[in-house]
Amino acid sequence: MEPKNFLNEKKSDRLNELFEFLRFPSVSAKSEHKGDIAACADWLANHMRNIGLDVQIMPTAGHPVVYGSKIYSPDKLTILYYGHYDVQPPEPLELWKTTPFEPLLENEYIIARGSTDDKGQLFTHLKAMEAYLATGQELPVNVKLMFEGEEEAGSDNLEKFIKDNTELLASDIVVISDTAQFGKNLPAVTYGLRGIAFVEAKVIGPNRDLHSGSFGGAIPNPINALARMIAKLHDDSGNVTIPGFYKNVKPISDWEKKQMKRLPFKKAEFLKKCGSKGLFADKKYTVLERIWSRPTLDINGITGGYQGEGGKTIIPSWASCKITMRLVPNQEPMDICKKLEKYLKKICPKYVECQVKIHGGAKGVVVPTDGPWLKAAGAAVKTGFGIEPVFIKEGGSIPVVGMFKQILGLDTLLLGWGQNDDNAHSPNERFSVNDFERGCYSALALLEELAKVGK
Numbered sequence: 001m002e003p004k005n006f007l008n009e010k011k012s013d014r015l016n017e018l019f020e021f022l023r024f025p026s027v028s029a030k031s032e033h034k035g036d037i038a039a040c041a042d043w044l045a046n047h048m049r050n051i052g053l054d055v056q057i058m059p060t061a062g063h064p065v066v067y068g069s070k071i072y073s074p075d076k077l078t079i080l081y082y083g084h085y086d087v088q089p090p091e092p093l094e095l096w097k098t099t100p101f102e103p104l105l106e107n108e109y110i111i112a113r114g115s116t117d118d119k120g121q122l123f124t125h126l127k128a129m130e131a132y133l134a135t136g137q138e139l140p141v142n143v144k145l146m147f148e149g150e151e152e153a154g155s156d157n158l159e160k161f162i163k164d165n166t167e168l169l170a171s172d173i174v175v176i177s178d179t180a181q182f183g184k185n186l187p188a189v190t191y192g193l194r195g196i197a198f199v200e201a202k203v204i205g206p207n208r209d210l211h212s213g214s215f216g217g218a219i220p221n222p223i224n225a226l227a228r229m230i231a232k233l234h235d236d237s238g239n240v241t242i243p244g245f246y247k248n249v250k251p252i253s254d255w256e257k258k259q260m261k262r263l264p265f266k267k268a269e270f271l272k273k274c275g276s277k278g279l280f281a282d283k284k285y286t287v288l289e290r291i292w293s294r295p296t297l298d299i300n301g302i303t304g305g306y307q308g309e310g311g312k313t314i315i316p317s318w319a320s321c322k323i324t325m326r327l328v329p330n331q332e333p334m335d336i337c338k339k340l341e342k343y344l345k346k347i348c349p350k351y352v353e354c355q356v357k358i359h360g361g362a363k364g365v366v367v368p369t370d371g372p373w374l375k376a377a378g379a380a381v382k383t384g385f386g387i388e389p390v391f392i393k394e395g396g397s398i399p400v401v402g403m404f405k406q407i408l409g410l411d412t413l414l415l416g417w418g419q420n421d422d423n424a425h426s427p428n429e430r431f432s433v434n435d436f437e438r439g440c441y442s443a444l445a446l447l448e449e450l451a452k453v454g455k
C-alpha cells in the first residue's frame, strides 16, 4: 500500500489517537502536574515506539525530552524534528466549552488544551512517518525527533540539552510545526526571525532625592537627562541613530519584496487591530518590511522619581530604562549592545553619570532564500494543502531556532498548520480537523521533497 493510501484510510484512527494524547494535562509550569508530564512523555514514547521509531526518554534537570530516531544510512539526508508535548495552564476554566483535557469535536474543530500548541501539530509528522513504516516501507530520509517537555515554562534546560547532545542531534535541516498559517487557507513557510538585544541604562544624578524648590534649576534632573538621551536614539524619520547600527543590514531582496506583496495585508485593518492612530517611522519601507526585515530600537520601560498618589516635588536621584532592539541577520547582538553603550555614554550630559548593563541577546535567523530547503518545503505544503504557500518571516524570536543555528549550525523550516485565531494559550484552544489533516499530508510530502534535496 502507498503511504498516502494509508493516510486516507486511517483518518478516524489518528483523530482518536490525538485525543488520547490531548487527555494528559501536561502543564509544565505547575509542579502538581509533574506526574502528568511524565505520563504524557511515556505515552508519546510508546506511541513513537509502536510506529517503529527507536525511542528514549531523556531526563533533564526539569521535564524530560522524548527522543526518537530512525537512521538508515549516512548517505541519506537527516531531518531533525522539534516539538513540545507540554502545554499552557488551561485557566480560567469557566471560559471553556469543555473540560480542557477532554477533547471536544465541534463544527470540525478539535477543542482542547494543546490541540494546536503543540501536540496536534507535532503529531502530523509522526502520522506521516507511520504511513511509511506501517506499509512496510523505509522512510526516504533519516529522522531524529526531539519533543521537549518545558517549552511553555521557558525551556530552562533546552540549551544545555542541545549542547550536551550535539552528536545525537547532528542533522541536515530542522523542521518545526509550532506556528500558524498566514490566514485562512493561506499556509505559510516561515523562513526568517528577527533577533534581539537587551540593554538597561541608568542615569545617576544627586546622591539623594532633592527638594525641587531649593535645588531645582541648578542641580540637574536625571529623568530630564535620560529623556533627552532617549529622544536622540531615533531621527525624525524613525531611523535608529546609533553609529554603525545599520552597517551589516542587507537590503531587502526582490524575491522577498515579491513574497510580501502576495500577502493579503491591509494597513488600515492592521492599525485598527492594534488600536493605533498611525504608523511610526520611515515611509521608505512597507509595514511588513519594517516588522520582518528591518531592525528596531524600543524603550520597554522607564523608571525614576515619584509615581505614587499626589505630588512630590523632587529632583530624583536617578532614572533608568530598559531597551530592546530587534535585530536582523548579520547584526551581532553583542556588537550592537556595545555600540549602543558607547553612544549612550557619548550623548549623556556631563553633569550626570550613565551606567549601562548589557544583557546580550540572540541573533536573527534566516533560511537562505535561494537554497533548496524553501523550495522543497513549499512544494510539500502545496501538495498537502492544494494551495501555493506564502513565504513569510516573523518579527519576534523563537529561541530554539537560534539555538539550532548557533549550536548545531542548522537552518530551520517553520511549517505551521494552525491558525492565529486557534486560541493558543487562551481558553477554547482549537485546531481544525481540516488543518490537522492537511498538515499530515504536507508532512508526508515533506519527507519526499526533502529526500529529493539529498545530502
Ligand SMILES: [Zn+2]
Residues within 6 Å of the ligand: 084, 117, 118, 151, 178
Ligand atoms: Zn508551542
